[in-house]
Amino acid sequence: MPDVSKQPFSYRHDPAVPDFDDRKALFVFDGICVLCSGGASWIMRNDGRGLVNFTPAQEALGQALYAHYGIDMDESYLLIADGSAYTASRGYLELCRILGRWWHALRMSAVIPEPLRDWLYALVARNRYRWFGKADYCALLTKEQRERLL
Numbered sequence: 001m002p003d004v005s006k007q008p009f010s011y012r013h014d015p016a017v018p019d020f021d022d023r024k025a026l027f028v029f030d031g032i033c034v035l036c037s038g039g040a041s042w043i044m045r046n047d048g049r050g051l052v053n054f055t056p057a058q059e060a061l062g063q064a065l066y067a068h069y070g071i072d073m074d075e076s077y078l079l080i081a082d083g084s085a086y087t088a089s090r091g092y093l094e095l096c097r098i099l100g101r102w103w104h105a106l107r108m109s110a111v112i113p114e115p116l117r118d119w120l121y122a123l124v125a126r127n128r129y130r131w132f133g134k135a136d137y138c139a140l141l142t143k144e145q146r147e148r149l150l
Helices: 034-046 060-069 088-099 101-111 114-132
Strands: 025-029 052-056 078-081 084-086
Touching: 025 034, 025 060, 025 088, 034 052, 034 088, 034 114, 052 060, 052 088, 060 078, 078 088, 084 088, 088 101, 088 114
Parallel strands: 025 052
Antiparallel strands: 025 078, 078 084
């Protein structure tokens, strides 16, 4: 996975990145991938406290953040939290920390070495369209969920 260790909040100084409310975490996902959109929908349904915002990678904000961090959308989703970017397995562990409650139990997967977690993540990411398919843009999101997109 690419190193996304820029200074926290560095995107605020990048004129190519549109302004957004970064007081909450931002989950940037592939809006045409069935697995990715379904995952974003599932997170929305289970984020009862509204701790996370969402944007598709195909929108201007998503594209600008991918460019800012030098990440190819096909490599990983992006999680922006507390001004820092996370990808792959580390991003999911951070997401579990943010969501708290029973999500913390999923952080036990950190006992698996990160290179192995990321290898498995990359395997699924490379094959996600073939294994899970594509859908119309954000088709798996309900009307209410689409309203949560930045």
